[in-house]
Amino acid sequence: MTGRLVAMSGLLVAVALILQVSLFDAFAWNGVVPDLVLMVVVAGALSRGGQVGMVLGFGAGLLMDLAPPADHVVGRWALALLVAGYVAGRFRQDAGRPTVLTVVATMAACSFVSTSIYALSGMILRDPSLGFGQVLQVIGIGLVWDILLTPLILPGLLALYSRLEPAHAR
Amino acid sequence: MTQLQSRPVTRREGLNRRGSLEPRDPRSPRRSTAVALLLACATLITLDQTAGALDPARRVVGEVFGPAESAVSTVTRPVTSIPGWFKTRSGMKDDLAKLQAENAQLQQQVRTSDYDRNRLAEYDGLTKAAEDLGYAVVPAHVVALGAAQSFQRTATIDAGSASGIKPDMTVVAAQGLVGRVLRVTSTTATVLLIVDSNSTVGGRASSSMKVGFVRGGQLGGDSLELQLADQSATPTAGDTVVTWGSAKAAPYVSGVPIGKVTSVYSSVRDSSKTAAVEPYVDFGALDLVGVVVPSGTKSDRAIIDADGRFKK
Numbered sequence: 001m002t003g004r005l006v007a008m009s010g011l012l013v014a015v016a017l018i019l020q021v022s023l024f025d026a027f028a029w030n031g032v033v034p035d036l037v038l039m040v041v042v043a044g045a046l047s048r049g050g051q052v053g054m055v056l057g058f059g060a061g062l063l064m065d066l067a068p069p070a071d072h073v074v075g076r077w078a079l080a081l082l083v084a085g086y087v088a089g090r091f092r093q094d095a096g097r098p099t100v101l102t103v104v105a106t107m108a109a110c111s112f113v114s115t116s117i118y119a120l121s122g123m124i125l126r127d128p129s130l131g132f133g134q135v136l137q138v139i140g141i142g143l144v145w146d147i148l149l150t151p152l153i154l155p156g157l158l159a160l161y162s163r164l165e166p167a168h169a170r
Numbered sequence: 171m172t173q174l175q176s177r178p179v180t181r182r183e184g185l186n187r188r189g190s191l192e193p194r195d196p197r198s199p200r201r202s203t204a205v206a207l208l209l210a211c212a213t214l215i216t217l218d219q220t221a222g223a224l225d226p227a228r229r230v231v232g233e234v235f236g237p238a239e240s241a242v243s244t245v246t247r248p249v250t251s252i253p254g255w256f257k258t259r260s261g262m263k264d265d266l267a268k269l270q271a272e273n274a275q276l277q278q279q280v281r282t283s284d285y286d287r288n289r290l291a292e293y294d295g296l297t298k299a300a301e302d303l304g305y306a307v308v309p310a311h312v313v314a315l316g317a318a319q320s321f322q323r324t325a326t327i328d329a330g331s332a333s334g335i336k337p338d339m340t341v342v343a344a345q346g347l348v349g350r351v352l353r354v355t356s357t358t359a360t361v362l363l364i365v366d367s368n369s370t371v372g373g374r375a376s377s378s379m380k381v382g383f384v385r386g387g388q389l390g391g392d393s394l395e396l397q398l399a400d401q402s403a404t405p406t407a408g409d410t411v412v413t414w415g416s417a418k419a420a421p422y423v424s425g426v427p428i429g430k431v432t433s434v435y436s437s438v439r440d441s442s443k444t445a446a447v448e449p450y451v452d453f454g455a456l457d458l459v460g461v462v463v464p465s466g467t468k469s470d471r472a473i474i475d476a477d478g479r480f481k482k
Binding site: 014017018019020021022023025026028030031032033035048049050051052053054055058062063064065066067068069070071072073074075076077078079082086089092115118119121122125134135138141142 | 197198199200203204207208210211212213214215217218219224227228231232235236238239242243246247313314315316317318319320321322323324325326352355358360361362454
């Protein structure tokens with residue numbers, strides 16, 4: 001991982017996190033907002049592979065755990081986004097840029113996986129006590145949000161990442 | 171495949187999982203990294219759950235992200251909030267007027283509830299006079315709301331320890347109780363809303379004066395549940411529920427209206443009665459709130475003091 005990649009990823013994650021809590025809460029649907037941070041992780045993993053995806057997911061999740069107004073046990077989003085980064089890395093194709101369908105499918109899979117893992121960790125840790133129906137509802141709405149916004153946001157993120165790509169790896 | 175072959179062959183070669191001598195793709199996840207990161211997650215979860223050792227880290231991240239959230243919110247709220255409501259000088263004046271009205275209303279409610287308390291005191295001598303609860307309110311705006319994906323109802327407000335706010339202070343809005351302060355940074359504070367499923371507030375049904383506990387209800391829905399300590403007492407629909415407060419006014423001061431009883435249902439399992447309470451505050455549209463601080467608190471902004479006057 002180069003310094004520029006780390007710096008850009010950090011900046012993107014920070015911006016996504018702030019927009020997620022301070023701007024998109026005004027458009028929340030039953031309290032559910034689009035997972036902008038997850039989109040950055042998926043973009044990183046799709047263009048750079050699972051290794052980068054996992055590290056990026058861990059870092060982004062840790063930030064989500066620590067930044068206000070979070071109050072849950074630290075490490076839960078880190079775990080969820082770490083796995084999401086790994087999953088997105090598996091979707092990466094060696095040849096050429098990913099197709100729109102791949103990107104949307106990856107995003108949907110990662111949205112489902114990350115929210116589910118986060119909810120499951122909450123059930124195991126009893127932090128907070130949750131009902132199964134609520135969890136399914138949140139996962140469902142989150143999935144719709146992410147699928148709707150992926151075609152608008154992810155191409156830009158992917159372009160940013162591919163511009164940073166070292167020439168010999170193209 | 172063409173891509174793999176075109177790469178320089180400086181990489182370590184070895185038998186891969188498929189048993190061929192293909193070079194390992196350096197971008198595929200390494201097992202050692204995965205194990206290390208998973209262990210790091212487990213360690214973090216354990217540390218935070220057992221000892222709360224990560225509070226300094228939360229504070230540091232909050233010091234950075236809090237002001238950024240405030241800034242983004244200040245820029246975008248006028249657009250995202252109700253159309254036509256712009257943050258101008260006159261808007262701020264409206265805020266002042268609104269908060270003064272809110273404080274006056276709270277004062278009145280405190281007074282009436284004290285009256286009720288005294289009436290109750292005749293029966294059981296349970297309560298003490300609440301003269302020492304001089305309320306002063308620090309005005310603040312909500313700058314960030316926790317997402318439902320985190321299964322929590324928390325908010326960030328743009329006032330922190332520099333404004334005299336400390337953990338376990340009561341947060342109110344013009345309509346009623348909002349929640350309590352969980353932790354503060356110098357310029358922001360994190361508030362646990364009463365609709366969070368981890369939140370418990372001591373509540374009192376105003377008609378019967380019976381005490382009970384108000385808990386956060388279903389996620390997403392803004393509903394509360396009131397469970398009375400006295401199982402024989404039945405709250406009635408339309409009853410107002412107010413806080414009964416705790417010692418030293420932390421985390422909740424007394425007499426703040428919480429909500430209205432909408433329906434009562436009984437549970438067969440533990441033969442208790444639970445009332446559904448509709449909060450007075452609209453948690454989807456939280457904006458201007460006030461943090462209840464002791465009268466005479468030093469603050470970097472104007473405080474609405476106990477007598478309802480603005481004081482710098």
